[in-house]
Amino acid sequence: DTAVSQTPKYLVTQMGNDKSIKCEQNLGHDTMYWYKQDSKKFLKIMFSYNNKELIINETVPNRFSPKSPDKAHLNLHINSLELGDSAVYFCASSQVRDPYDTQYFGPGTRLTVL
Amino acid sequence: SQQGEEDPQALSIQEGENATMNCSYKTSINNLQWYRQNSGRGLVHLILIRSNEREKHSGRLRVTLDTSKKSSSLLITASRAADTASYFCAPCNAGNMLTFGGGTRLMVKP
Numbered sequence: 657d658t659a660v661s662q663t664p665k666y667l668v669t670q671m672g673n674d675k676s677i678k679c680e681q682n683l684g685h686d687t688m689y690w691y692k693q694d695s696k697k698f699l700k701i702m703f704s705y706n707n708k709e710l711i712i713n714e715t716v717p718n719r720f721s722p723k724s725p726d727k728a729h730l731n732l733h734i735n736s737l738e739l740g741d742s743a744v745y746f747c748a749s750s751q752v753r754d755p756y757d758t759q760y761f762g763p764g765t766r767l768t769v770l
Numbered sequence: 771s772q773q774g775e776e777d778p779q780a781l782s783i784q785e786g787e788n789a790t791m792n793c794s795y796k797t798s799i800n801n802l803q804w805y806r807q808n809s810g811r812g813l814v815h816l817i818l819i820r821s822n823e824r825e826k827h828s829g830r831l832r833v834t835l836d837t838s839k840k841s842s843s844l845l846i847t848a849s850r851a852a853d854t855a856s857y858f859c860a861p862c863n864a865g866n867m868l869t870f871g872g873g874t875r876l877m878v879k880p
Contacts, residue, residue: 660812691870697856699813699870711867746812757801759868761812 659683660762662747668768669737677732677765679747688730689748689759690722699746705730706752734767742769773869774802774842774859782877789846791874793859794839800862802835804844807856807873816844816857851880 660681669675681688687706693699703722704711710722719735734741747762777792793802801820805813819826819835819842826833832845846853856875860868 696872697875698872699858701867701869704867748813757862758803758815758818759813760815761805763812764810 660747660749660760662745662762662765664765665763666766666768668770670770671737671739673737674733674735675737675767676734677745677747677767679730679732679762680728681747681749681760682728683749683751683760685749685751685760686727687750687752688724689750690730690732691746691748691761693744693746693764695743702732703730737769739769742767773871774861775871776857776859776874778874779872780875780877782879783849785849785851785878785880787849789849789853789876789878791844791857791859791876793842793844793871795842795859795861796840797861797863799837802842803860803862803868804831804833804842805858805860805870807858809855813858846876849876849878851878853878 663678689704690702691699701713702716721733724730744764744766746764748759750759774793774795801818803818804816806816807813817828817833819833830847835842854877856873858870858873860870862868
């Protein structure tokens with residue numbers, strides 16, 4: 657069974673469109689994250705979210721917004737897509753009370769903005 | 771910045787040799803984690819070392835941590851072709867926020 661899943665795996669869209677990427681975890685974790693990996697493979701945290709707190713990386717444009725319908729899901733909405741948004745987006749989850757604090761990553765969504 | 775910076779950026783070795791990758795960071799940490807990424811895949815957690823630990827082993831992996839130098843190393847012994855991947859270190863602060871660098875791309879030639 658997939659622990660952290662993302663849909664879609666690939667997303668190609670035009671500039672200016674609004675799109676969403678879905679993430680689900682079946683690990684019972686209390687915290688979920690979104691990361692962006694650019695073409696140089698740098699992986700940057702975008703958001704950290706649990707049912708109490710949303711932590712936003714201050715460099716993330718407000719066109720990006722996480723939405724959590726329930727504890728097992730954290731979707732990423734992107735408004736007015738720009739060319740520079742093209743990247744691979746990874747969702748992850750962890751159980752902060754887990755003494756090992758490890759994060760479990762999804763397979764990624766490759767977003768291409770034309 | 772809390773970001774981990776890996777060195778070297780790329781490493782090519784023969785199967786059976788050892789691979790050593792280094793990581794430096796700039797601020798205090800709660801722990802430091804190493805992850806592996808196969809091409810086109812998500813990251814997989816390898817090992818975590820806490821700030822009060824100096825060395826940790828897991829199978830063919832050996833991780834060291836020197837908090838005075840703000841550095842860590844990952845050693846893979848007796849490498850295999852299947853170890854070919856990118857390896858990332860991630861310093862972790864008290865808020866469980868991980869910050870990654872660009873990784874070390876390891877190529878193990880059969």
